[in-house]
Amino acid sequence: MKHIFKFLGIATLACLTWSCADIDKDEVGDESKLPNAVYIEGADVNPVTKLTVDAAGGKSSFTARAANKLGSNVTLKFAINEKALEKYNELNGTHYKLLPAKYYSLSAENLTISANNISNGSIDVNVKPLDNELDASTKYAIPVSIASAEGGSLLNSSVTKIFAIDRVLYTSSLRQNGFYLKTTFNPPYTNLQEWTLSYAIKLDQNKDNQAVLSPDFYSRVTADGGLQMKVGETDDPKAFAKTKLQPGKWYYIAWVYNRQHVKCYINGTLDTEFDVPKVETFTKLNMSWGAFVGYVREIRLYDKALSAFQVMDNLYIETPENPNLLFYAPLDKNTGIKDVSKNHHAIKVYTAGSDDATEYNQSLITWQDEKFPE
Template sequence: MSIRNFIYYGLLSVLMLSCKQVYEPLANGIYFGEAVNENLKKVTIEENGAQTSVYVSLASPMDYDVTAEIGVNSSVLDEYNKKHGTNYKLLPDSYYSLKSNQCIVKAGELSSSMIDIDIKAFDDNLEMAEKYAIPLKLQEASDVDILQPSSSIILLCDKMIVTKVIYSSQGGATGASPTMSYEIQDGEKPIEDLLSWTIEFLVYNESFSLNKHILRFDGLDGKANTFARFGQHSFPENQFQLTLLNLPIHAVTLCEKKKWYHVAVTCDGASVKLYLNGELDVIASHPEPNTKISWKKLAFAIGNPGALSEARIWNVARTQAEIANNMYAVNPESEGLISYWKMNEGEGTLIHDYTKNGRHMNLLKSCIWKDQKFPPEK
């Protein structure tokens, strides 16, 4: 054999070996079927409790039954809370039961049957404003590997909240004709020097028309530095718009009438983010980076005929996970929460601030309260 042929066949052998390594099939593995894209599953706990289920899947079928053991693992929840800055608590085991702790994938199949999980109705022994979860993890499996990225799933247990919301059919503007407002009096400390902050509220519109205000926060100079409305002139009437220090920020998502939206605006001194129903909608650069903001007068308006609920101000920029997991209620003693109006009074003209800061708003228009469930029915 010539030197040239020797080199040729040697290189060919190397390439064949490399291809064998690249295309060799991966070992089979088992995982939670619903945890492929996200290791979370939300469950709404209604007045009669709730039922949900989980199942496991294989990467490819086997010619024999595969059994997997599942169990509750608190460290999974601890890791999630640490990563996302949340405070989910482990739901006491007296409030739920697993039909079985074994999932069996039959020979020739890819997925197991459903394992039902019954969750009891929450009662007064559980704190209403606290968030609870059931963290499940694959503990053992017969003759296959456990695929770690999808080896756990957290059941986020959201209690159905029955409350009252404030409703008006009049509409109005937060500047000239607000629905409710609070103004810091002489000698009282204003909300000031906030580099990072978050504003949240729930809003419902029966219908839309242009230039319908929703909030206006005035600075120490008496001028609006934070302003929001639906339907800025020449823009769609169902488009939410925030203006911060004269920078207009328009939502990408257009809102639908007769549907509840959770709106959250966060600022970290460098960027401003708008979230709708817990989903990031817009990111904008801060108009004046590292500028601290102050508010002396706070006003909300039900601009379009509709309702408001759960308005909050924080002195921190909330994360997406914190926003999405606490849209309908929070603990009034939460760190960073500096004003919290549930707007659930049901009577009277005082809208209570549930934080210790006591910035109670005065109701300035004739409104009614309506019964409402959160999460809202779709």
């Protein structure tokens, strides 16, 4: 497409120089004179498409087309391009793995676009229901490319579409009531000029000063559902999310810090942003002290400021092998209360109000079955 736009720019300049009255005469406006190529529609703007898979499976589609009407028949061959997936991961900091071939199929592996046409319908990507053989924490994708175009040429920058599997997640969450969790980072993480702290919560009710997480700053929910990042003794009214949290609803919250500038994402969408005093050391991670009553899951600390795409892509679950994870507690029944990152920090469970004195009986902890998206 870049070559096409470049050519169009030249045509526009010509129009201004010689006057638009001469366009037809000089054949500048004749599409048949433009260079032609075949590509996957939309791949240049959105190379990744989410493909939701539930108990019945899932389906998505793509369209291969030519930039202009073809002068002769062009036969396309489609193939799975694992190298393109690896390149995308490298460039975008993602961790997609190729979905095993037994779980998916294309409705066609070859397609012919006839002369005087630009396309010949869409190709379906069909995915079977995913079983327990696949690790739920692994992100899978299907990278489809136009491998060849017999009788035509390819626009190489737009011949691949990646279908990222958005798996309906059947999991569980921890009910937090009467206890709190604590991790001490020894040695502390220092000089973190950028980081991301994310977690998911569902409140029982709105009440004042529900401490959610307290590393070397204070994350809390106020009586009216206000979500605040409180640094030191500051009480900056700008450091509140615009969204008011409601009881009984899941919220996925990410604080993304980059050199004192913070972006707050809620459910994958940028909610607000503001500046704070320096928070570049993490000595501990306190989870509630018992002031928070409700459900919690997916507590993560990264050593980088995640992009908007990464926040959304990691919304419900993360890959423990992500090298940027400093701490990761999924808090599901199968995993229990455990840091599954490469660092394996110990998480202690204390009785609320005990000041780290009394360990809580973890057999009393209850778990709730969950389905995401809700």
